Amino acid sequence: MTADALPPPRNRWSGPDLWRQKLGNYTVEDVLSLPDDAPRVELRDGVMIVVPSPTFGHQKISGLLWNWLRQHSPQGMEASFATGVMVGVDQTFEPDVMLLSAETINYDSHYSTADPVILVVEVVSRSTRRRDRLEKPADYADAGIPHYWRIEQNPVHVYAYDLVDGRYELAADSAEELIVTKPFDIRLRVRDITP
Structure with a gap:
């Protein structure tokens, strides 16, 4: 043996x-x-x-939004979730959902802001409140990402921001239907992404 x-x-x-x-x-x-x-x-x-493990509700909102974006985004844009974005040599983030330019899809685990990252979305959880509300928006804005959405839970409420002169400005918010024209014409019924 x-x-x-x-x-x-x-x-x-x-x-x-x-x-x-x-x-x-x-x-x-x-x-x-x-x-x-x-x-x-x-x-x-x-x-x-x-990054803390997301709760069921957090995951459900992220998955439903990813699916909604996948179905409604115009040609040339692709939705992604659970992938990272590199915003500097010593800075990376793991947004819950991203919208990318389809021509830059590389199937890697991280994208660079040199790749057209069009939109980043953070679903706020108890353990990520400060980072999602204060730190990440400032860093995403510094990286030049044109659109940032923050989704609060219980009840679900979506805040959409556009980058204007290096800072995010609130474009729209709703607990019922988010209506924005950027990054494309969107009419998102909040119930469609509510667990």
């Missing part, structure tokens, strides 16, 4: 290195090279932030 050698262990996620976290010197390359078993992380000023 012979013993077969076990394959070498895969590189497994053990969390970010505490010293590198303290120094804030993680880069996009570090995020892109994380092992498959790593959780979703965002990079803010070189510090890795583990």
Whole structure:
């Protein structure tokens, strides 16, 4: 009887290195090279932030909105969810839903703001309130992403912002029907994305 050698262990996620976290010197390359078993992380000023697992309601809103955008977006635009966007060498985000220019679809896990990211959407959860309401909009605006939507839960309410002179301005909001003309003519019944 012979013993077969076990394959070498895969590189497994053990969390970010505490010293590198303290120094804030993680880069996009570090995020892109994380092992498959790593959780979703965002990079803010070189510090890795583990993205909390979404609740059922959060996931349902994201999935319904992705499906709505997929069905209603004009030719040349593609909806995506659970993919990241790189906004700098030491900054990445994991928006809940994105609308991209179809010509730049690369089937990777992250897109660059050099790729036409048209719209990013964040569904606000208890654990992400501050980041989704304050930090991410400022960073998305700095990256030049033309449209940002924030969706509050309980009750579902959609806020649509357009980038104007480097800052987001509220274009429309509704708990019933969101009507905007950018990035395309949209009449989104909020009940269509409500769990």
